[in-house]
Amino acid sequence: MILCTAAKVCVAMKPIFLCWCVTECYKTVRALTLKKEILIKIKALWEDALTMNVNLKQLAEMLGLSQTTVSRALNGYPEVNAETRQRVLSAVRDTGYRPNRAAQRLATGRAGSIGLVMPIAQGIDSDVHFGEFLAGLGEESVRHDFHFVINPSAPDDEEATFKRLAASGNVDALFLAYVRANDPRIAMLKSLSIPFVVHGRAIGQAADYPFLDIDNTGAFYDATRLLIQLGHRRIALINGPGNLTFSIRRAKGMRRALEENGMTLDESLVHNSLMTDEYGHRAMQQFLDSERPPTAVLCSSTVIALGAVRAINKAGLQIGSDISLIAHDDVLPMLKPENFSVPLTTTRSSLRAAGSRIATRLISRILKTGDYPDQELWRTELIVRASTGPAARS
Amino acid sequence: MILCTAAKVCVAMKPIFLCWCVTECYKTVRALTLKKEILIKIKALWEDALTMNVNLKQLAEMLGLSQTTVSRALNGYPEVNAETRQRVLSAVRDTGYRPNRAAQRLATGRAGSIGLVMPIAQGIDSDVHFGEFLAGLGEESVRHDFHFVINPSAPDDEEATFKRLAASGNVDALFLAYVRANDPRIAMLKSLSIPFVVHGRAIGQAADYPFLDIDNTGAFYDATRLLIQLGHRRIALINGPGNLTFSIRRAKGMRRALEENGMTLDESLVHNSLMTDEYGHRAMQQFLDSERPPTAVLCSSTVIALGAVRAINKAGLQIGSDISLIAHDDVLPMLKPENFSVPLTTTRSSLRAAGSRIATRLISRILKTGDYPDQELWRTELIVRASTGPAARS
């Protein structure tokens, strides 16, 4: 192709540099008495490049190279002359060229993205915890130039949404959270032949899939033991939704600690609900109004604790002396346990760190770099602050 | 192509139905004494379809149709025989076929996605407000089978990230939030030739771009007036980050109300920071410790109010009598103003509704359906609850 030749001449003289090139081109081409139209076309190409989006073909044409070589130069293949690579790179800088991701994906089958299904339903609240997790995920993703595709979905359509997402070819990996007791979605993910990580673990099925979970059982076991050691005998639990496995495990941890000490969990002292301030308040109030109110309470989130604390204050009770409280702390930046009027004793595990870790694992799997464990169980820290104290005589 | 013929025969007999088809095919093909291999291939195709992902080509082959026709049938073009369309649709149902979005996008130039840039930085907190907004966006998106692509970005790289996102061809529209005073990103978006909506408005540049904003000035003007009417003379403001336009406008509204009543805004009573519980607490404490503490305070978010209330309680003051408080309420489901120990007077505007509306507008622009105003300014509601009362004698 003639244009290529002209461009080649133009470029061969020196490393690409935009303004320079256009002028220099002119001379060279003239000297060679090539057709003027060609020159004009090259110049136009360069000028367009400044405002419009360039594509690989144009870029290659401008450089007098083939698409193959340019593509290789950009993707770090070894068989490209160092000088050529430099020219390509600076042309990219000059033109602001960005590969079209859709095309890239179509060609390679992968495109630097992680798919999430975001549970959405009118009336179902946006979850602070979700946002915090996302932040962690993002923090790590940005480092690898990954993005994530969020597909909102009604809860009853989630399974289909996952399938759709995977089949759409828009994502390289999937992420599942809010695991339910015997979650059918896990089996579905396994059948999907696309990498995934589960945040949490199912109950009642083989744990033969990649997951990251925190030791919920252990956390609440520890917390309960602390309370027992402090002399508490009636301990309440304001838990997350009862169908989610983390809630189930927390209750289990609590139950175990009680039973090891010859007590049983009084089911009337367990409350399951979404983890909001409001439900926390309502649950606590109900406990306090009951015939034999608890002397201590475990909250599955600091958000719940927020409401619980309010209810306790309203009842005129003093946290830490009249009633003890331990909350699970996801390290939400907007709600620090040490900032409560009475700093809270907590079991701590950063949700953001979990997000970040999951991103790391997913990305490494996609890129086939590094080697991370497939299953991780993080221990939580028990941090004692002022909200726990010896049981009051009842 | 022979296969096509065979498939055609097979299919012509009745509307497609998977199991039926495979069996029936067998007979038909046998009757016609066609080669057995062909039969086997068709059968294999159908069986694969159950587990693997089918693509358009395979689907067309299975149906004995051309890709063109199948594609047209799926995309609602009129020139397809009604019966053919039915056959295609039920085959889609049987096989679980999903078009590859990347390919679709490459071919059409659009792909049902909205791009967000999510501000991420180590140490910068995930924002509850962001999550709530996202929920609204999602709620609407899911209805149109749109998803969104979230590109996390360090703050200093945001402009480039937007460009990248647009050039990547991965999104059909962009969304901008957290508008700063004289925000260069808006001009950039305008130059990008891709639809966008700004949540908020810039200050100090022509408002000649699509936006959705709430009347922040009006909200805080109203709130301040209420306090003035109640006799308050020293009013403090715990605001969001000082470089964001909503903060600037809120301060402006407050200032205007004061000046209309012959007062000025005491800058020492204004605090700018991220909108977290912690900062709210700190700011309020500082105000209360000052020489002439305010008798009323405006908070830019209920999250801030949370901390402020804590500080007030700690100081032994009674909200509503000793000190009045008005907060802006984004209608965060986890933090309802009516659930505060003293229910809060608020200026209200649902962040989720805004997200949903922006999605609606963006999607309608992309699909070129409907016709929405390009610029919207939502008024806020002033809702009086128990946290405001007559100024105490000072």
Place this chain on the structure above:
DNA sequence: CACAAAATTCAAAGCGCTTTGAGTTTGCTA
């Protein structure tokens, strides 16, 4: 200086979809 090996570069074939422009059928009219 010849010739093989190494180093570069290239043309062309997809990836899975939409869409254009060109057939085939079918249904009527004359």
Place this chain on the structure above:
DNA sequence: TAGCAAACTCAAAGCGCTTTGAATTTTGTG
């Protein structure tokens, strides 16, 4: 029964990228 719309359907050309396998140039060696 020919002839011509109208109704369908199709083959093929992209969209912008990667990647294969081949062609070209350069380098090294006998």
